[in-house]
Amino acid sequence: MTELPKMKIAExxxxxxxxxxxxxxxxxxxxxxxxxxxxxxxxVHHTPEIATEQARAAxxxxxxxxxxxxCGIPLGIKDLFCTKGVPSQAASRILQGFRPEYxxxxxxxxxxxxxxxxxKLNMDEFAMGSSNETSTYGDVVNPWRAGNDETKLTPxxxxxxxxxxxxxxxxxxxxxxxxxxxxxxxAAFTGITGIKPTYGRCSRWGIVAFASSLDQAGPMAKxxxxxxxxxxxxxxxxPKDSTxxxxxxxxxxxxxxxxxxxxxxxxPREYRMDGMPDEIEALWSEGRKMLQDAGAELRDISLPHTKxxxxxxxxxxxxxxxxxxxxxxxxxxxHRATLSQGDGITEMYEKTRxxxxxxxxxxxxxxxxxxxxxxFYDAYYNRARKVRTLIKRDFExxxxxxxxxxxxxxxxxxxxxxxxxxADPVQMYLNDVFTVTVNLAGLPxxxxxxxxxxxxxxxxxxxxxxxxxxxxxxxxxxxxxxxAGFVDKPAKWW
Amino acid sequence: xxxxxxxxxxxKVIAGAKHDWELVIGMEVHAQVASKxxxxxxxxxxxxxxxxxxxxxxxxxxxGMLPVINEFCIEQAVRTGLGLKAKINLVSxxxxxxxxxxxxxxxxxxxxxxxxxVGEGEIVVDMEPGIARVVRIERIHVEQDAGKSIHxxxxxxxxxxxxxxxxxxxxxxxRPDIRxxxxxxxxxxxxxxxxxxxxxxxxxxxxxxLRADVNVSVCRPGQYEKYQETQDFSHLGTRCEIKNMNSxxxxxxxxxxxxxxxxxxxxxxxxxxxxxxxxxxxxxETRSMRSKEEAHDYRYFPDPDLLPLEIEQAWxxxxxxxxxxxxxxxxxxxxxxxxxxxxxASVLTAELGSxxxxxxxxxxxxxxxxxxxxxxxxxxxxxxxxxxSIEDSPVSPAQLxxxxxxxxxxxxxGKIAKDLFEIVYTEGGDPEAIVEERGMKQVTDTGAxxxxxxxxxxxxxxxxxxxxxxxxxxGWFVGQVMKATGGKANPKAVNEIVTxxxxx
Numbered sequence: 001m002t003e004l005p006k007m008k009i010a011e012x013x014x015x016x017x018x019x020x021x022x023x024x025x026x027x028x029x030x031x032x033x034x035x036x037x038x039x040x041x042x043x044v045h046h047t048p049e050i051a052t053e054q055a056r057a058a059x060x061x062x063x064x065x066x067x068x069x070x071c072g073i074p075l076g077i078k079d080l081f082c083t084k085g086v087p088s089q090a091a092s093r094i095l096q097g098f099r100p101e102y103x104x105x106x107x108x109x110x111x112x113x114x115x116x117x118x119x120k121l122n123m124d125e126f127a128m129g130s131s132n133e134t135s136t137y138g139d140v141v142n143p144w145r146a147g148n149d150e151t152k153l154t155p156x157x158x159x160x161x162x163x164x165x166x167x168x169x170x171x172x173x174x175x176x177x178x179x180x181x182x183x184x185x186x187a188a189f190t191g192i193t194g195i196k197p198t199y200g201r202c203s204r205w206g207i208v209a210f211a212s213s214l215d216q217a218g219p220m221a222k223x224x225x226x227x228x229x230x231x232x233x234x235x236x237x238x239p240k241d242s243t244x245x246x247x248x249x250x251x252x253x254x255x256x257x258x259x260x261x262x263x264x265x266x267x268p269r270e271y272r273m274d275g276m277p278d279e280i281e282a283l284w285s286e287g288r289k290m291l292q293d294a295g296a297e298l299r300d301i302s303l304p305h306t307k308x309x310x311x312x313x314x315x316x317x318x319x320x321x322x323x324x325x326x327x328x329x330x331x332x333x334x335h336r337a338t339l340s341q342g343d344g345i346t347e348m349y350e351k352t353r354x355x356x357x358x359x360x361x362x363x364x365x366x367x368x369x370x371x372x373x374x375x376f377y378d379a380y381y382n383r384a385r386k387v388r389t390l391i392k393r394d395f396e397x398x399x400x401x402x403x404x405x406x407x408x409x410x411x412x413x414x415x416x417x418x419x420x421x422x423a424d425p426v427q428m429y430l431n432d433v434f435t436v437t438v439n440l441a442g443l444p445x446x447x448x449x450x451x452x453x454x455x456x457x458x459x460x461x462x463x464x465x466x467x468x469x470x471x472x473x474x475x476x477x478x479x480x481x482x483x484a485g486f487v488d489k490p491a492k493w494w
Numbered sequence: 495x496x497x498x499x500x501x502x503x504x505x506k507v508i509a510g511a512k513h514d515w516e517l518v519i520g521m522e523v524h525a526q527v528a529s530k531x532x533x534x535x536x537x538x539x540x541x542x543x544x545x546x547x548x549x550x551x552x553x554x555x556x557x558g559m560l561p562v563i564n565e566f567c568i569e570q571a572v573r574t575g576l577g578l579k580a581k582i583n584l585v586s587x588x589x590x591x592x593x594x595x596x597x598x599x600x601x602x603x604x605x606x607x608x609x610x611x612v613g614e615g616e617i618v619v620d621m622e623p624g625i626a627r628v629v630r631i632e633r634i635h636v637e638q639d640a641g642k643s644i645h646x647x648x649x650x651x652x653x654x655x656x657x658x659x660x661x662x663x664x665x666x667x668x669r670p671d672i673r674x675x676x677x678x679x680x681x682x683x684x685x686x687x688x689x690x691x692x693x694x695x696x697x698x699x700x701x702x703x704l705r706a707d708v709n710v711s712v713c714r715p716g717q718y719e720k721y722q723e724t725q726d727f728s729h730l731g732t733r734c735e736i737k738n739m740n741s742x743x744x745x746x747x748x749x750x751x752x753x754x755x756x757x758x759x760x761x762x763x764x765x766x767x768x769x770x771x772x773x774x775x776x777x778x779e780t781r782s783m784r785s786k787e788e789a790h791d792y793r794y795f796p797d798p799d800l801l802p803l804e805i806e807q808a809w810x811x812x813x814x815x816x817x818x819x820x821x822x823x824x825x826x827x828x829x830x831x832x833x834x835x836x837x838x839a840s841v842l843t844a845e846l847g848s849x850x851x852x853x854x855x856x857x858x859x860x861x862x863x864x865x866x867x868x869x870x871x872x873x874x875x876x877x878x879x880x881x882x883s884i885e886d887s888p889v890s891p892a893q894l895x896x897x898x899x900x901x902x903x904x905x906x907x908g909k910i911a912k913d914l915f916e917i918v919y920t921e922g923g924d925p926e927a928i929v930e931e932r933g934m935k936q937v938t939d940t941g942a943x944x945x946x947x948x949x950x951x952x953x954x955x956x957x958x959x960x961x962x963x964x965x966x967x968x969g970w971f972v973g974q975v976m977k978a979t980g981g982k983a984n985p986k987a988v989n990e991i992v993t994x995x996x997x998x
Contacts, residue, residue: 082558095557102551104558206558213798241560242800320798323592326601327555331654345652349594372592372793381795 004029006169009073009226010253016062016072023058023072026172027051027116030074033170034118039494042155042165044079044137045087045120054116061114070233071114076165076174079120080127080158081107081217082206086117090208091135092125094356095334104206105238106175106217113233118171122161125358126325127182127210130431132160133422134360142190142415143168143490146455150493153415153457156186156431162220163190167490173230176220179210180313181411181435183218184447188410188460191449191488193227193481194220195474198467199442200245203238209324211317212243214439224448224478228252231470247468255471260479261295266403270306271434273412279453280409287407287450287461290483291476301403303394306437308387313436314429315371315384321361322368328356363425392441399466405476408434410447410460434462444470446477449486458488498826498836500618500626505718506674510757515712517753518721518730519678520670523685524663525695526639526703527570533638533662534561534604541701545655553660555599560799567662568803570694571611571636572813574664577692577820578631580615582810586635587802592793596654597641605665606635607794611803617688618822619672619681623836627677630669639663664695670709670730673718675746675753682706682742687821691846705740709733710752712760731756732766736773736780748773752780824849832862841870848874848884851891858895865898872915893918896925905929907936909981937983940991943975946983947991950974958996965998 002011004026015021031051034043051074058072082088082100089095103111111117125134131154132140140160142153144167155164159176163186166174176183178196187194195218202217209215219230232253237246267288272281292298330336330352337351357365371380398406412433421428438445444467447460461480465473505516532539535552552559575582587609590602612634619627641659645652666685672678686704689695697704711731721729734752739745751773756766770789771780819827821843828839828849843849852869859865873894877887897914900906906914906929914934918925929935937943950971951958961967971992976983 082556088557090557098557100556100558102556204558205560208557209799211798240562242562243798319795323590323602323793323795326592326594327557327599329594329596329601331596332554332599333556345596369793372795374791374793377793377795 005033005171007172008222009070009172009229012073012172013071013229016058017067023055023062023116024052026072027055027074027118030118030171033168037168037170037494040141040143040164040168040170041138042122042140042161042168042170043076043119044091044122044161047086047117047119050086051116051118054111058114058116068112068114069229070110072116073114073172074116074118075110076118076121076162076171077107078159078162078175078177079123080177080208081175082208083107083117083120086120088120088208089136089334090126091123091137092328092356092358092361093136093335094328094353096356098334100206102206105203105240106207106234109236110175110233115233121159121165121174124158124160124182125361126208126321127158127177127179127215128321128360128364129157130181130185130428131416131418131421132157132186133418134358136358139418140164141418143492143494144190144415144457145490145493146457149455152418154189154418156189156411156415158182159186159194159220163187163192163194166190166192166220166222168492168494173219173221173226175217175234177207177215177217178435178439179214179317180439181432183220184435184445184460184462185411185431187220187447188449188458189415191458191460191486191490192220192222193224193446193448193477194218195227195231195446195470195477196438196444197231197235197470198245198444199439200243201235201444201468201470203236203241203244205238205240211320212324213320214317216439224446224474224481225253225256227446228256228474231474245468250471252471252474255475256478257475258479258482259295260291260476263296263404263476264402265291265296265298265476266301266398266406267298268301268303268306268406268408270303271408273433276409277413280412280459283451283459283461284407284409287480287484290480291407294479294483296476296479299403301398301406303391303398303437305387305390305394309391309437309440310429310433312384312387312391313432313440314367315380316388316440318364318368319372319381320368322365322372325357325361325365328353330356360425388440391437395441395443395464404466405473406464408462408464410434410462414453414455414457414459438464443467444473446473448477448480448484450480450484451486452488458486498822498829500620500624503621503625503627503673503677506676507715508712508753508757510761512761514715515753515757516715516718517674517749518670518711518713518718518733519672519674519749520709520733521668521672521678521681522707522709523666523682524705524707525574525666525685525689525697527567527662527664528694528696529564529567529570529662531564531566532660533564533567533636535660537660539661543657545653545657548657549659553599553656555601561604561797563800563803564662567636568611568805569813570662571634571664572805572810573692573817574666574689574694575612575615575634576810576814576817577688577694578612578615578617578634578666580631580634581613582805583609583611583613584807584810585609585802585804586611588797588800589794590797593790595640595643596652597643597656597659599641599656599659603638603640604797604800605637608796609802610635617681617684619677619684620840621677621680623840627671627673629671629681632667632669634664634666637663637665670711675749678708678749679742679746682745684821687844691818691820699740699742702740705738706745708736708739708745708749710736710749710756711766712753712756731760732768734766734768734780735770737770737783739773741775744773744775747775747778748780751778755780828862832856832866834863834866838866838870842866845884851884851887854891855894855898858892859898859902860895861898861902864901865894868894868898868915872912876919888922889915889919893925900925900929904984905935907981907983907985910934910936933982935982937979940987943979943983943987943991946975946978947971947988947995950978951995961996961998968992968996968998971996
């Protein structure tokens with residue numbers, strides 16, 4: 001049997017049911033691993049009492065023979081999810097001390113399925129960032145290192161805590177959210193699997209909003225099967241979210257046959273960027289070969305508006321964020337600045353928000369406010385919306401032409417050093433170049449680890465699927481995973 | 495269609511120091527949708543509840559909370575649109591209007607700027623019988639109300655009550671077709687009447703459930719007609735918006751004041767500054783709230799939490815098919831079916847309750863015109879004296895119908911009928927039985943009347959002589975006969991017999 005916290009969900013599920021392990025044992029092993037992983041700074045709120053209670057209940061259910069899908073599986077929850085009675089502050093100072101009186105739909109579905117919550121995971125503040133350096137809790141450190149080089153690397157962002165925790169085997173799986181690549185980029189940087197489902201698949205109710213038309217929750221897991229199992233429990237229609245789709249959810253795990261014979265995989269020429277490292281190019285090329293060897297047909301395709309995606313994204317996402325974050329005003333909850341004699345409501349807003357938000361959040365709130373302001377709305381926001389429509393149409397066209405999935409690199413590089421790209425926000429935004437199109441088009445996208453670079457750091461490939469066909473996408477990813485045979489783990493240094 | 499014909503009223507003209515001016519007024523009426531739950535949350539809308547007790551996680555804008563459209567509120571807005579003969583847009587969308595204020599927890603109001611639910615309609619504003627102004631409705635959109643900030647409870651702090659936060663409002667926007675303070679008040683009154691008929695807003699202005707923003711400008715005579723021809727606003731003067739009016743009297747006063755203020759400015763060679771103003775009813779004047787330069791940039795954009803609102807024509811048709819008879823139709827029907835004057839029909843149809851009461855009484859009493867007279871002159875007066883509404887009337891439509899039947903059959907005289915009405919009003923009972931029991935029946939037996947006339951003629955020879963000179967004095971004899979018969983004699987018969995006996 002695999003060492004406890006290193007277990008995959010499917011394996012643990014079977015072991016629990018066979019009685020080879022108890023949920024309490026599994027949970028305690030994870031809690032111990034978390035306690036020993038302080039330097040990673042992945043978990044920011046530990047909930048051992050809740051975990052122990054949920055694990056006991058899970059063991060009772062296993063014993064009674066009515067164990068649901070995730071019974072006794074210990075998970076980490078991204079701090080963006082509101083969890084009842086547990087600090088939920090989107091890694092922001094402005095939500096200091098906020099404990100919601102409600103449970104997000106996604107986490108309550110996970111707990112209904114028997115999952116155990118180990119604690120809350122670090123992230124970029126309000127999910128704004130690609131390196132996990134904007135968190136009020138401090139940076140998350142990637143468990144991977146470049147060989148013997150002790151330089152601290154980023155786990156990516158914004159779901160950096162989730163990625164680090166899964167990669168370092170602190171938990172069996174974790175929740176993430178993805179607005180422009182926040183599941184897929186950190187998954188690629190840490191050698192794990194992460195899927196962003198179709199927009200509307202997972203309820204957004206109870207998840208702190210960043211950019212409502214782009215935000216989607218998704219699982220971060222040790223392999224494709226685990227991702228399928230977690231996604232199954234996380235998604236489904238929720239009448240409390242008007243953008244949640246009222247569509248049946250197929251059994252994703254049962255669709256993992258690995259058979260992709262006859263599938264048509266599109267290779268978009270616009271994703272071959274100038275100055276792309278040859279290692280990324282080589283990985284992409286290997287991925288193509290693996291899928292071809294597995295029986296898929298490759299086809300060169302064009303997604304002509306790709307180059308406009310990143311600028312459009314960095315108009316739309318901040319615009320929505322500037323409005324979504326207006327509620328953090330110090331009036332009802334979270335941080336409120338100490339006021340001076342004679343200060344009025346304006347000073348309260350200004351001081352509270354100046355103290356409560358970090359630089360990246362402020363930058364995006366200002367960009368968003370600017371692009372929505374009178375006189376600039378058409379030039380920025382409206383134009384970005386039009387670009388978004390064109391990008392969506394690009395994908396619709398190739399899918400209509402028979403493409404089943406699209407293969408691209410997940411990121412333009414492997415994990416970089418913490419602090420390396422902080423000075424230049426635009427350079428940082430380029431991390432999302434392969435992933436934002438998927439959010440703009442509302443499509444499902446998955447990052448699968450496919451190899452190591454010269455420095456020994458993991459690299460991922462991205463597969464983009466047709467809307468609502470996560471099952472098919474997961475199966476293609478499963479075939480890729482099997483062909484890639486990626487089994488590397490970070491050497492424990494923490 | 496039983497439309498009544500009417501003429502357009504003359505616009506109000508104000509004489510300035512130098513020349514005449516006309517008024518141009520447009521209105522934005524905010525009507526609270528009569529709904530038990532809020533527009534995007536399940537919280538209650540009950541008025542007067544403990545502060546901050548009708549507040550859901552959505553209303554208080556807790557992190558991660560999402561709005562879900564209350565279909566009932568949409569249905570009410572569609573009903574309202576249909577009641578105003580307006581176009582219903584099958585696809586509409588919600589936008590966010592962003593601004594900071596403590597009684598606006600989200601930091602934005604969810605409204606409909608770009609694609610409102612209801613498009614163009616119209617409303618006939620009655621001024622007096624035969625005279626009415628047709629005011630065009632530009633649009634109706636659905637939006638959330640804000641909460642309430644309370645600044646006068648503590649010298650150092652302000653308080654916020656979120657009970658009203660998120661309550662559904664319909665903003666009904668008119669074109670600038672209203673031409674005077676009286677028309678503006680009549681517009682609000684007519685709007686209120688239609689909303690109450692439809693049941694989509696209770697029209698309670700005191701509670702703020704119906705309030706109006708009034709846009710006022712002045713122009714020289716002839717300019718408005720140029721605007722009408724071209725729809726070019728440059729023919730009109732610069733407007734000021736008077737915010738948040740919840741009394742028809744104050745609306746009139748504020749417009750009157752504001753028009754004179756603008757005229758004084760213009761005649762002094764100054765400009766009217768486009769701005770938002772508030773009316774101070776104590777001082778009777780408007781004062782500047784914020785200028786155009788200080789106006790908020792609301793950064794409207796489509797609310798990404800809500801998909802476009804798509805409704806089906808069949809659903810709209812269904813609502814249309816179940817629309818009640820509206821005030822104009824009812825009034826026209828009362829005029830044509832019962833032979834009422836337009837004035838009487840207006841009075842009776844002012845409130846749905848009195849119109850229904852009237853129709854039930856007609857069903858009992860038969861003569862619509864006579865019933866209308868009794869309802870308007872006797873019943874309304876009596877109820878007003880007791881400060882009662884028609885719903886609390888001690889006299890039922892059946893009872894009034896019976897009284898009218900007794901009058902019509904000459905069983906009682908009009909004078910006796912008034913006594914009978916008072917008895918029924920104060921003591922209750924079956925009017926016919928009361929007439930029997932208390933001997934109130936009118937004497938129509940001409941023999942009895944004749945002998946009464948004979949007696950009086952015989953006893954008053956001087957009066958007889960005078961009456962022969964001056965036939966008007968016959969009335970004196972009629973009065974004496976009525977007195978002698980305790981008012982029960984049929985006055986028509988007495989009149990005829992007196993005239994005959996006196997040989998007039």
